[in-house]
Amino acid sequence: MRAIAHPWLAPLLLAALLWALAFGLAGVGALPARRLAGLAGIHAGLALAGVVPAALLGLLLGVAVTRKMGRPLRPAADALAAAAQAVPPVVVVALAVPAMGFGWGPVVLALLLYGLMPVLRATVAALEAVPPDALLAATALGYTPFGRFREVEAPLAFPLVLDGLRVALVLGVATAAVGALAGAATLGTPIVLGLQNQNQLLVLQGAAATAALAFAAEGVLLALAPSARGVSAGAASARPEAVGQAKAVEYKAVE
Amino acid sequence: MIRFKAVGVRFGATEALADVSVTVETGVLCALVGPSGSGKSTLMRLVNRLIAPSSGQVLVRGADVMAQPAPALRRSIGYVMQSIGLFPHRSVAENIATVPRLLGWPAPRRKARVAELLALVQLDPGLATRRPAALSGGQAQRVGLARALAADPDILLMDEPFGAVDPLTRRDLRAELRRIHAETGKTILLVTHDPEEALELASQIVVLRHGRVVADGAPAALVGSTAPAFARALLGGEQPGLRRLSLVPAREALAAAPAPEGAPRLAAGASLADALSRMAETGAAVLALEGEAGSLRLAAILERGR
Numbered sequence: 001m002r003a004i005a006h007p008w009l010a011p012l013l014l015a016a017l018l019w020a021l022a023f024g025l026a027g028v029g030a031l032p033a034r035r036l037a038g039l040a041g042i043h044a045g046l047a048l049a050g051v052v053p054a055a056l057l058g059l060l061l062g063v064a065v066t067r068k069m070g071r072p073l074r075p076a077a078d079a080l081a082a083a084a085q086a087v088p089p090v091v092v093v094a095l096a097v098p099a100m101g102f103g104w105g106p107v108v109l110a111l112l113l114y115g116l117m118p119v120l121r122a123t124v125a126a127l128e129a130v131p132p133d134a135l136l137a138a139t140a141l142g143y144t145p146f147g148r149f150r151e152v153e154a155p156l157a158f159p160l161v162l163d164g165l166r167v168a169l170v171l172g173v174a175t176a177a178v179g180a181l182a183g184a185a186t187l188g189t190p191i192v193l194g195l196q197n198q199n200q201l202l203v204l205q206g207a208a209a210t211a212a213l214a215f216a217a218e219g220v221l222l223a224l225a226p227s228a229r230g231v232s233a234g235a236a237s238a239r240p241e242a243v244g245q246a247k248a249v250e251y252k253a254v255e
Numbered sequence: 256m257i258r259f260k261a262v263g264v265r266f267g268a269t270e271a272l273a274d275v276s277v278t279v280e281t282g283v284l285c286a287l288v289g290p291s292g293s294g295k296s297t298l299m300r301l302v303n304r305l306i307a308p309s310s311g312q313v314l315v316r317g318a319d320v321m322a323q324p325a326p327a328l329r330r331s332i333g334y335v336m337q338s339i340g341l342f343p344h345r346s347v348a349e350n351i352a353t354v355p356r357l358l359g360w361p362a363p364r365r366k367a368r369v370a371e372l373l374a375l376v377q378l379d380p381g382l383a384t385r386r387p388a389a390l391s392g393g394q395a396q397r398v399g400l401a402r403a404l405a406a407d408p409d410i411l412l413m414d415e416p417f418g419a420v421d422p423l424t425r426r427d428l429r430a431e432l433r434r435i436h437a438e439t440g441k442t443i444l445l446v447t448h449d450p451e452e453a454l455e456l457a458s459q460i461v462v463l464r465h466g467r468v469v470a471d472g473a474p475a476a477l478v479g480s481t482a483p484a485f486a487r488a489l490l491g492g493e494q495p496g497l498r499r500l501s502l503v504p505a506r507e508a509l510a511a512a513p514a515p516e517g518a519p520r521l522a523a524g525a526s527l528a529d530a531l532s533r534m535a536e537t538g539a540a541v542l543a544l545e546g547e548a549g550s551l552r553l554a555a556i557l558e559r560g561r
Contacts, residue, residue, distance in 0.1 A: 137340030140305060141353050141402070142330030155344050 012219035018212035050111020062123025122164020262311035286453035289463035333403030514550035
């Protein structure tokens with residue numbers, strides 16, 4: 001346990017190393033440090049502009065398809081998320097530019113589509129992993145459906161949902177580099193410049209800075225996440241839960 | 256009081272309950288017994304609207320449950336289940352205080368009530384801050400019982416509450432339940448597949464089979480020779496005669512004639528099975544009963560075994 005007491009330490013250290021590399025390259029002909037820092041800020045903003053709506057939509061869909069009324073929508077939502085994930089963001093950007101013009105629009109769309117599936121999958125998995133006997137108990141004790149969601153379902157699902165959000169954010173930060181193709185200034189800009197001018201240092205600088213930002217995002221979210229204080233779904237004492245599941249099966253059979 | 260009036264429940268094509276009419280009077284501990292799939296849990300879940308009747312009516316305290324908002328109804332009825340269902344993200348104290356919190360009790364009152372309940376179910380007050388994962392099976396079930404009793408409901412539903420604990424703990428918990436029932440006079444509906452548990456705890460037993468009521472009555476009557484064969488076989492086991500004798504107080508077979516000098520004496524609360532056992536041990540066919548003038552004779556005991 002001690003080794004993973006600070007899970008955010010490694011990604012933040014890596015981020016610092018890569019950041020130092022990117023800045024160091026500024027001294028040998030790549031983009032100057034100030035410009036790089038400015039691009040990093042815009043890059044982060046663009047990534048958030050794509051990931052935040054992806055997260056909201058993914059959460060909303062995930063909650064909706066796990067409700068009794070929304071359950072029939074589950075296959076459609078899964079298919080949508082899988083399709084959105086299957087199309088490479090570069091292609092989305094390329095296809096969206098004619099419709100939306102150059103700039104942030106196509107990139108935000110690409111990031112939204114790319115980030116949707118990890119959040120949706122994690123949300124659904126997390127909600128389904130909530131012990132059924134805890135839910136039954138909540139209903140039987142007199143929680144309203146919303147009260148049950150807010151006080152039992154959501155807190156029990158939260159740690160797993162957070163994993164999905166982190167994946168989406170890291171994907172988003174890393175992928176936002178393709179924004180350079182749509183003319184949005186990002187850390188992809190030095191990469192594109194380097195490819196055009198056959199300047200490998202620029203490519204390396206952009207790649208290192210993008211990776212640094214992605215690792216930093218991972219580290220920050222890991223640091224912000226509440227420690228999993230026995231909250232995970234499997235933490236309920238194992239034996240009664242197994243019995244509860246057997247019981248649930250029995251009820252299914254009755255139905 | 257709980258009354259089922261010609262209740263039927265269907266799940267799709269399956270008929271889980273058909274034409275069930277049962278009345279459980281206030282203060283009675285009623286056991287619902289029957290094989291798996293007989294509908295005993297379904298019958299119990301009608302009381303707090305976890306399941307809605309397809310036909311008929313369920314009356315709780317005289318009012319139709321379907322005419323009451325489900326959350327309010329459920330907060331007024333305690334519920335204990337085999338899988339316990341403690342909330343893993345909440346401490347023992349928070350778990351116990353669930354319904355009082357839903358009812359809007361102020362924090363100091365909740366805290367006092369939690370302390371009271373921990374004492375009632377004989378749990379160490381130091382456990383209050385623990386999470387359920389840190390409890391043993393027996394402790395968790397006691398917390399589950401305390402949580403069900405938290406807002407002092409007059410009706411308690413227990414769905415195989417002692418099924419998942421070891422036999423020793425089960426015996427303790429049964430004794431606990433008997434004590435709590437005696438102290439509080441709550442109406443208790445207990446689902447169990449253990450006939451001994453039903454006979455030991457209940458003053459009324461409802462036997463279900465294939466969703467219908469096979470028998471409904473006092474434990475001693477349901478193991479007697481006039482009981483329906485299915486109920487007698489289920490509850491009586493291999494020795495229905497002995498089971499029945501164990502349920503009848505020795506006083507009932509007392510004859511006016513005094514016991515002979517030196518006859519073995521039985522304790523005042525003994526059952527007829529105790530009397531028979533004492534006769535087998537001592538070889539005496541006549542016993543005296545503590546605090547009574549008459550005598551207990553073998554023939555009178557055997558007569559009541561049927």
